Amino acid sequence: MTSTASTRPSRASLFAFGLLAAALAGGLAGCAPQKAGAWQGYLEGEYVHVAAPFGGQLTNLAVARGDTVRAGQLLFQLDSQSERAAVREAQERLAQAQARLDNLRKGRRPSEIASLEAQLNRARANLELSEIELKRREQLREKDVISPAEFDTARARRDADAAQVATLKADLETARLGAREDEVRAAEADVQSLNAALAKASWDLAQKQQAAPTNAVVHDTLYRPGEFVGAGMPVVSLLPPANLKVRFFVPEPELAAIKVGQRVQVSLDGVPTPLTATVSYIATQAEFTPPVIYSQENRAKFVYLIEARFAPEPAAQLHPGQPADVRVGGQQAE
Numbered sequence: 001m002t003s004t005a006s007t008r009p010s011r012a013s014l015f016a017f018g019l020l021a022a023a024l025a026g027g028l029a030g031c032a033p034q035k036a037g038a039w040q041g042y043l044e045g046e047y048v049h050v051a052a053p054f055g056g057q058l059t060n061l062a063v064a065r066g067d068t069v070r071a072g073q074l075l076f077q078l079d080s081q082s083e084r085a086a087v088r089e090a091q092e093r094l095a096q097a098q099a100r101l102d103n104l105r106k107g108r109r110p111s112e113i114a115s116l117e118a119q120l121n122r123a124r125a126n127l128e129l130s131e132i133e134l135k136r137r138e139q140l141r142e143k144d145v146i147s148p149a150e151f152d153t154a155r156a157r158r159d160a161d162a163a164q165v166a167t168l169k170a171d172l173e174t175a176r177l178g179a180r181e182d183e184v185r186a187a188e189a190d191v192q193s194l195n196a197a198l199a200k201a202s203w204d205l206a207q208k209q210q211a212a213p214t215n216a217v218v219h220d221t222l223y224r225p226g227e228f229v230g231a232g233m234p235v236v237s238l239l240p241p242a243n244l245k246v247r248f249f250v251p252e253p254e255l256a257a258i259k260v261g262q263r264v265q266v267s268l269d270g271v272p273t274p275l276t277a278t279v280s281y282i283a284t285q286a287e288f289t290p291p292v293i294y295s296q297e298n299r300a301k302f303v304y305l306i307e308a309r310f311a312p313e314p315a316a317q318l319h320p321g322q323p324a325d326v327r328v329g330g331q332q333a334e
Contacts, residue, residue, distance in 0.1 A: 038327045041248025045320040049234035050210050058223050069212040075236045080208035087205050090198040097194050101187040113175050120168040127161035134158045216240040241315040248326040249303035264308050265329035277308035
């Protein structure tokens with residue numbers, strides 16, 4: 001005779017059946033088609049990697065991971081002893097060339113000019129005396145008191161004194177003019193060249209410290225003080241709020257519902273109201289649904305990648321990697 005207890009389901013079998021039913025219900029929910037005009041996606045950030053064009057030892061790391069920085073705020077400094085020495089050398093060379101140019105423009109020193117003026121005054125006095133002597137000799141020559149040779153001697157002395165006066169006048173004018181134009185132009189070119197060298201040395205020195213290019217959050221620091229940083233190697237990674245975007249995937253039948261400039265509503269966990277974003281990019285080629293989109297229905301279909309950007313204010317409170325639900329909403333942005 002069969003026992004009635006053997007025909008009843010056991011408590012363990014009922015529990016197993018419940019688990020199986022729950023699993024089937026979950027699988028069916030995952031296979032449910034996504035509502036049209038609503039898509040799944042995630043947040044992604046475009047990081048700004050700040051580096052120096054020259055290498056050197058990291059002497060000052062002014063920020064830490066998670067800090068909020070403003071545009072122009074110091075991020076880090078590298079050792080700059082060599083660059084400071086180069087700037088000092090360029091400054092001294094420029095000062096030397098400028099002094100040389102000023103000297104060429106000034107002409108001779110005041111004492112040299114005074115000496116030429118004294119020589120010119122003495123020559124003029126000699127000329128006056130020789131002219132007086134020539135007139136006296138001329139009168140005596142008319143009276144046949146002196147010979148023609150004596151008269152010629154007096155006239156030659158007068159002419160020599162006049163030539164001396166003309167020579168000293170020209171020397172004095174030349175002394176006051178300064179150097180020749182070609183020499184001055186060469187000195188000016190030298191000053192301009194050294195000005196450019198100083199500007200280059202100053203730029204090299206300035207590159208040994210880097211500031212934040214925009215308001216941002218410090219995502220990571222890649223070196224510690226005392227370590228050597230290679231040329232062009234990033235030291236600080238920044239995430240500006242304007243560089244945060246939502247990436248979502250739209251099936252091909254629904255692609256016509258969205259356009260560049262279209263506003264969409266983005267729902268995030270922990271955010272009470274949806275945020276508005278503006279579509280900035282639509283992929284030109286289809287792709288398989290990424291595995292982060294947990295939908296069995298969509299996984300077998302081709303989708304198009306769409307990117308939309310937030311305004312900087314709400315984006316400052318968001319984080320890359322957050323899952324998001326995106327829906328069409330709002331009008332096309334102007």
